[in-house]
Amino acid sequence: MERVAVLSGNHAVAHAVKLCRPHVIAAYPITPQTQIVEKLAEFVERGELKAKYIRVESEHSAMAAIIGASAAGARVFTATSSQGLLYMHEAIWSAAGARLPIVMAVVTRAIFPPWNIWTDHSDILAQRDTGWIIAMAESNQEVFDMIIQAYRIAEDERVLLPVMIGLDAFSLSHTAAPVSLLDQDKVDKFLPPRRAFSFLLDIENPITMGNVAFPDHYMEFRYLIQKAMERAKQVIREVEEEFYEISSRKYGGLVEEYRCNDADVILVLMGAWSGDAKECADKLREEGLRVGVLRIRFIRPLPIEEIKRVSLGRKAVIVVDRDISFGGTGILFTEVSSILQQNSVTVRGFIAGLGGRDVTAKDFAQMVKQVYTDLEVGERRSRVEWYGVKEVI
Amino acid sequence: MERVAVLSGNHAVAHAVKLCRPHVIAAYPITPQTQIVEKLAEFVERGELKAKYIRVESEHSAMAAIIGASAAGARVFTATSSQGLLYMHEAIWSAAGARLPIVMAVVTRAIFPPWNIWTDHSDILAQRDTGWIIAMAESNQEVFDMIIQAYRIAEDERVLLPVMIGLDAFSLSHTAAPVSLLDQDKVDKFLPPRRAFSFLLDIENPITMGNVAFPDHYMEFRYLIQKAMERAKQVIREVEEEFYEISSRKYGGLVEEYRCNDADVILVLMGAWSGDAKECADKLREEGLRVGVLRIRFIRPLPIEEIKRVSLGRKAVIVVDRDISFGGTGILFTEVSSILQQNSVTVRGFIAGLGGRDVTAKDFAQMVKQVYTDLEVGERRSRVEWYGVKEVI
Amino acid sequence: MIYEIRFHGRGGQGVVTAATLLAEAAVFEGLWSQAIPFFGAERRGAPVVAFTRISNKPIRIYSQIYNPDAIVVLDEKLLQLRSILQGLKSNGIIVVNSSEKLKFPKIPSQRIFTVNATSIALKLGLVVAGWPVVNTAMLGAIARVLNIISIESIEECIRRKWRGEMGEKNSLAARLAYENIRERD
Amino acid sequence: MIYEIRFHGRGGQGVVTAATLLAEAAVFEGLWSQAIPFFGAERRGAPVVAFTRISNKPIRIYSQIYNPDAIVVLDEKLLQLRSILQGLKSNGIIVVNSSEKLKFPKIPSQRIFTVNATSIALKLGLVVAGWPVVNTAMLGAIARVLNIISIESIEECIRRKWRGEMGEKNSLAARLAYENIRERD
Amino acid sequence: MREKIVPISTPAKGAVGKTGFWRTFKPIIDREKCIKCLLCWLYCPEGAILRTDDDITIDYDYCKGCGICANECPRKAIEIVLER
Amino acid sequence: MREKIVPISTPAKGAVGKTGFWRTFKPIIDREKCIKCLLCWLYCPEGAILRTDDDITIDYDYCKGCGICANECPRKAIEIVLER
């Protein structure tokens, strides 16, 4: 059996990346991601990882550098968070448009102003249009596993899209927990070296990447990205199956269903607090409330079929967002309720836990109970409210 | 009566901005926005507009500069497009978080790679989470009118949020069309000088803006932004009424309804091509199809009530997106269908016109007819498809 | 009533200016209009197009023009382009800056006009960077054949754009073209 | 079974390291664990907290710890903080690095232990930048009172973290504290 | 209220509390040796040395005990002792 | 197919067509005067002057008529005429 180490989420990322043998890493420090880049820099400097480590002067350049490296055929990695992610926004679009199989870890953190370094999913979700595959982990173990799978997904010829793996600031990034590692040879077998394609930068095959496309050509490239996203769903499932072979671990593909089968009410969320939500489900079941948890692992590609299937015939679906699209509403809520259009199920949304405000199993229970109470008095209207906001500040 | 001038959308913006007497303008050129910043630079250099014009070295700095100026009490303006908008993404969040009444024109344009300078709404819609009020104009006249109203909305004490006004690349930005101008004194009355608030940078009242907020404080600031967004809906309607007094022009608040009253099918979209959609509605009505157009003027704050009301009891709602959230679907489609959750109306989405691919009234008619045909054979399922993609490229 | 005109010229010839002036003249006449540039690589000498759309009602469409009622060609050489008459209505009009009798494949129901805008420009000394300025003359020509916008409106809009002598010369160019345009077989 | 421990110390004392080592020792024992730092301004000398959560089942919650079973105080001076015992379970345990008999307001059902980690550290020459290193000694003490993790596991994990002499000294510190911890009234 | 819609803060001593609590070492002025040169006042990063007319005192509520004053005092008039 | 999933382009002469068509002025070499110094070849931004062994010819398919060659020819061996 592989070694179990007690690792912070950040170090879990660094160890997973190392096992994937990236050629080029470029990153810029930001709390709470720094441990990732520090650890990787150390691996490289100490010769434990044969890679070039580019100490870029900003996140925009971090993404640009790995775009360049990836276009030249290298396997690449970067990590960032919050402001850093926003600062590289333009380059993020660029990576996807160029169809480069980049992998990035994103430690999700609240957005300035005011400064706040704690978890919040607004940063990663604000990138959901960009053409990246976007996943969120629930545990340090899953972060480790997801990173390794991410390369397989990204580099799959049916996909060729960059992948972002999210982990919650502090609750995962800095919390140390046991992680089962994998042996290098197993990972090597699972993840062979990156294949060279004919659209890479190569002096023997001079091509131009990304020159002007007039209106009669541009749209097709966008369509192809969307097609790749659709194919990615199947690839994600397949890769997870294969990963299971080497690790005996699997999570359920695009989503994880926890006690959903017979549930009346489904909690839908993503990230670290899903564990607390499961705890809540167990507790409430002891009280006789049939609660399940649908954890969104991949928000892009959007698990439309899964969400639809699991929501079918429930009394209520409760979406808990650790984010807000101002002037709209919770981003998961919007996506989930959009999927459930033409469906009469009650979808209740809660905006909670922004900027690291702690949310416990008890809080989830309170949300669920509130919904049950409303249902009992016949109040079935879908709507969103904020949870745990102090009235005066 | 005021003078009618034949102006490109860009020049309409510049003239409107001039009438609003901004103190500080900072901008960076990008096709197809350049005419805006060139015209304004000229106004300033020739002494026609008493303002400071900062010729910044990037869009990130453009937004930063007007954040600084606005925080010091100035009325400010910038304009950008596509890559420039993405490059300032981090600063965009910052402006809203600081609650600064900034106004920005966004010439909507496709995103690299490949290079494409034509219209596409993905750039502006990718900013929909940031806390900005976001509107799209249909005509050069409306661009002109919206800019002037934008300052009133942004600076309203109930709102205090930045506003983005979108206009389609080339179809508005470079197409010259008649625009009724307004006299300076009328605009001065409509838009009084910006009021000083106690949270501005002022040596007599030393305060710190944006320092760290721990988890016990951060969330409330986010909540207040959302509250302001909700109040903005009413403010937008009021401001339009007042603007009507000086201009005799109004468009309908957050949305414009065109022949919706008795419509069976509603086309939902935003921006310049709405005019072509209206043309289509008129034509199809001649053929006996009762089609209406619901034009989204403001996508943030999201016109939830309006969309719900107008969609009620229709045979179908057709959402046409000039954008795509990869791995999800059309952004308007997602928003609209989310609003229509628990509603059985058929919502059909089309992704069309990306990267400036032209869409005409005929194209809209084809979409509508396809939906009618499906309805006739009893196919009522909501779904999204791409319109006008060539199979092989 | 909606009337759509396509201008063909070469980068540097002021094709967009022509389209815009025509739109302004339409507004001056109390009509509605749009001037639509097509943005490509507008290099000096490279083929360029622009459009004007004129109507007696407010124009709300912003899609492109596929079937123009008239085509204005500022440089005869452009007639070599295969795409030059593409989409022209079967009863459309062609106006070419030319000194010669044109042999040109067109549908019989279409009408073709020529005017020697180059010689007008040269005569008036309208030359910039070695090139005769022909766009204003062509506006006079199109005014004549369109017959919805008076030459006076064209002249007025030209004079508003360029004050002083330049305005006078350019409006005179339009007038001369207006008077000297010929229909060919 | 779930067991939650809160560590109080001051910036520079290795509070997070202590929490993490305890978590590692738990895993070494075949248990499950988490070590949770609380991130504030961890300036040298400023009060700092960290947590360890131990369970015999996989731990899936990531929310914070509000009602710890035990509180470990690395610096006696911190007892002045009003918040020091906040949330401690009514049957909770307090372990303080102290040389004295403590007079300290607590609920009678809570138990209080002291160990002179500072003198252990000084005796072993465990001093960094003028400060005695007490975090490893305190781990020995907590092992004793928790009674779910053996001192051997603590020693092993310490030795894995610091190879050589440093490891030996630190594990010895833990052992000495394990042996010298006292319960007070 | 209007003030509070945006994340602004107002100046206050002890924004993170009485930071004298962080002290491990404590500076003590020997008034015999001190020549009131004010160098310690100038160098103290905390502004924890108070200057009254031409005398100085240490504000132990906020002195973090860095020891700069002692290190820089030309007369070695400041002693550093372990905080109790 | 795989090539075409990303926006890449392949090198080709005349990527925007035969740009000789853009020409207003036309350079004509006077072979009498020309001393084959190749300066025109070196300076032509288009690469529209072809160098065959030690002779030169202008590729009118692509010459844009900028006139640099004429301006720079040390022998004034290139004449610029209006394009017909």
Place this chain on the structure above:
Amino acid sequence: MTITIKSLSREEYLLPGNASCPGCPASLGLRLLGKALGKNMILVVPASCTSIIQGPYPKTSIKLPLINVIFASSAATASGIAAALEILGKKGVHVVCWSGDGGTVDIGLQALSGAAERGDNILYICYDNEAYMNTGIQRSGSTPYGAWTTTTVLGKRRHKKNLPMMMVVHDVPYVATASIGYPLDFIEKIRKAARYKGFKYIHLLAPCPVGWRFPPSKTIEIGRLAVLTGMWPLYEVERGKFRLTGVSRSLLDKSKRSPIVEYIKIQGRFSHISEEEIRILEEYVDKLWEDIRKIIS
């Protein structure tokens, strides 16, 4: 016109009870800035240790109007404020960027260079603690050769970017270097800079006990050693005129400079440095002074 300690105001603009580490050069620098200019200034602070030093909402330790800004944007934000003040007719208010080395030589460089090129009326002060300290000591473009950081665990392989000289190339009216070891020199330079309209730049060396690994009591001492060893020449460039200041005036003569090991040996970040690396640093210092000699001559 040298400043005396006694002449300095007792008013504090960085209030005690803030969140700096003991012995922090950044907080001392801020305190001195307050002494130099008093209340008539607006501070612009990008992400850095100073973001933390202020303390958290709803309080702040800084008794000046201060705007926290995103990391890359301090100079541009300041340009905007300066423009606003000018057009709103608010006279006599200095707009001061207070930025770390990372926010200056790396991610903030572009905005800085842009503002300098435009000649915007701001005073930009970089407090240079030679690494990203707020995020836990990662290398920056300003980290010196050989120094350990968490991203250069074997010592940095590149020399420090010479930002002050880059600013001199921008041809702005005032550029100066300063060291926290010489507070009065720093104050004097701030005041001098503030007399110019246009873009002014001061680069303050700020030895950080946490990141450089030395006891907090040594901040000033190390700030002095940097100068005395010639590692950090003090100078100012007024309207293009270069002038060494303070003790640096005598250090063109190499024999007057203390050996750089005196500076290096008391810093933990250099604890693993080799003889060869010290030689490279020495050469670097010699070249620094060689270049200065050329400019002066």
Place this chain on the structure above:
Amino acid sequence: MTITIKSLSREEYLLPGNASCPGCPASLGLRLLGKALGKNMILVVPASCTSIIQGPYPKTSIKLPLINVIFASSAATASGIAAALEILGKKGVHVVCWSGDGGTVDIGLQALSGAAERGDNILYICYDNEAYMNTGIQRSGSTPYGAWTTTTVLGKRRHKKNLPMMMVVHDVPYVATASIGYPLDFIEKIRKAARYKGFKYIHLLAPCPVGWRFPPSKTIEIGRLAVLTGMWPLYEVERGKFRLTGVSRSLLDKSKRSPIVEYIKIQGRFSHISEEEIRILEEYVDKLWEDIRKIIS
């Protein structure tokens, strides 16, 4: 070791039928780059005229592997490519950034400076047409004093940013200036630069007929006048060693320099320049050379 025209390859890497304007200095520069290095290079091109010159999908006029990149990112992208080539063991391939002045001195400066500081193995060439041409002639940090652009309709009020000297401050192995008026000098410098490992910078003055308002036949002539009038000194700095090159070698002596009006009067962008403004430009040129004199001495 001077290069002869005859020795240059006939192979073209910028194919005819591209979308440059007639008389374009950027396209000539690209052509010369091909002559200098041949096929063993990868080009990185940020948004600029060169993005258009290539022509649109599915064709390209450039017969080299080329990646178009977002405006601010060319140097960083190049760093990534160079790193990839190194670790993948692909030897002998030059990574060349081909960037406009806007993409170099303004929005691309930060990435450029970062790559230089790191010493990444790339050759950065800035072709400087002194404005944002691709977007229609807006001022850049590299636009000279007095020049009309669409955002400085009365003439720019600030001097040109001196990027080459800033790169010299970065202490990279090779920095040079060049002018399109002297193609062989340019080629020679490219080849010299390519021999160094690490970061190399060449700043090519590229007079643009469209933006500078002169007839397209004068591109070379104006490129020469820039040098002859002393407005644009040609030099190279190898491992810190400064050397004037070509005709500039004799221009330290002011009397050998042609009057700058010869350069200015044939450019439409300077058509409204006043006597006073010309004087300011002259002073600027004198100072340029004064600084060079200092460096050389």
